[in-house]
Amino acid sequence: MKIIKGRILQFVGNPFELPIEKSVKFYDSGSLLIKGKFIEEIDDYSVLKKKHPGADIYDYKDNLITAGFIDNHMHYPQTGIIASYGKRLLDWLEKYTFPEEAKFKNIDYARNISSLTLDICLKNGTTTMASFCTSSPTSVGVFFEEARKRKMSVVAGKTCMDRNAPKDLIDNVQSSYCDSEKLIKKWHKNDRAVYAISPRFAITSSPEQLECLGSLWSNYPDCIMQTHLAEQKEEIEWVKKLFPKSKTYLDVYNKFGLVEKNSLFGHSIHLQDREIKILEEKKSSIAHCPTSNMFIGSGIFELSKLSKNNINIGLGTDTGGGTSFSMLSTMSAAYKIGQLNGQSIHPAQLFWLATVGSSRSLNLESEIGNISEGFYADLVVINLKSTKEIEQRAEKATNFWEEVFPTLIMGDDRAIETTWVSGKEALK
Ligand SMILES: [Zn+2]
Secondary structure: OEEEEEEEEEEOOOOOOOOHHHHEEEEEEEEEEEEOOEEEEEEEHHHHHHHOOOOEEEEEEEEEEEEOEEEEEEEHHHHHHOOOOOOOHHHHHHHHHHHHHHHHHOHHHHHHHHHHHHHHHHHOOEEEEEEEOOOOHHHHHHHHHHHHHOOOEEEEEOEEOOOOOOOOOOOOHHHHHHHHHHHHHHHOOOOOOEEEEEEOOHHHOOHHHHHHHHHHHHHOOOOEEEEEEOOOHHHHHHHHHHOOOOOOHHHHHHHOOOOOOOEEEEEOOOOOHHHHHHHHHHOOEEEEOHHHHHHOOOOOOOHHHHHHOOOEEEEOOOOOOOOOOOHHHHHHHHHHHHHHOOOOOOHHHHHHHHHHHHHHHOOOOOOOOOOOOOOEOOEEEEOOOOOHHHHHHHOOOOOHHHHHHHHHHHOOHHHEEEEEEOOEEOOO
């Protein structure tokens, strides 16, 4: 048994619905009892130390311990093209993304980038991510294998696309069904892996492919369905031309049975009221990807409006369209986009988006995303004084949130003291 000691932040309610003080529980001298992979008890250190005198102690002093970050939307095969210059979404896919993704038929290349990306994520305090792979099944298998080596829970799937992409990347209706199903049978709920049926977006899937993936999902409804929605205006115009009978972009997915509780829509910036209503009715989730929205120039996400409509929202880096693997940098960007939209997102709400909100999107809210008894011990230990600039500001703080905020706005991987996965320290 292990006891992890530090300052502990736990959610007991949703800070978008309740006053902050009623949604958060804070232990200033807290501790967690870890048994195997799981959190067994949470209490003040003095209490747990007395109860379990034989436990190994990991003393993180005044560092903050929260649930590990969950990146709700990313593309691990795009790690090699992060920070590519000068294009908007559709040109960016053509110039940078597709040529890079074509390399992932090579198993060694796919394994190297899988391994690199997972290590970078752990260094940044991210313990789970939902990632698109490429259209090659090889890219999915090695990603799950590398995650399993690290005892991480990852959500991933083969990107399906049968049109409007280069020949060497496209699949077809039948192969997308068969390859996805084979991967589901091998990987879904295998140890900590979760499969996501993943049409890239409506532009690169024919109606027949979307229909067939809808039917696949109805056979495996506890898989996640991840795709993109209403990211850029040019994209929406093209979708209108490809699906002239659909009233909205979301209607395209809805028609084929792809809008349900386990649907996770990346971006969702330019939504019509009708689309918001359907997302609310179906209890679908949205992955907000603020660094990507700024970098590719996609637009201003309406967090306040969507959360008032009871739509669950998580936070994603969207690397390589996003500009950082750090969920701290991503929280900082979410705050800035909120400001542009007239909303000052509270630090507790930023943490919620990066942990509980993201876990709900992945149907994993009873296992990860919070510090709770029986949950996996997937944790991040955060140094709130990681640089001189942050330290001098944190020292002037008059309350806890004021002390945390400089790290959320200015912090990066230097603030990550360590990361725990499945009850073990993942970084040493
Ligand atoms: Zn994306």
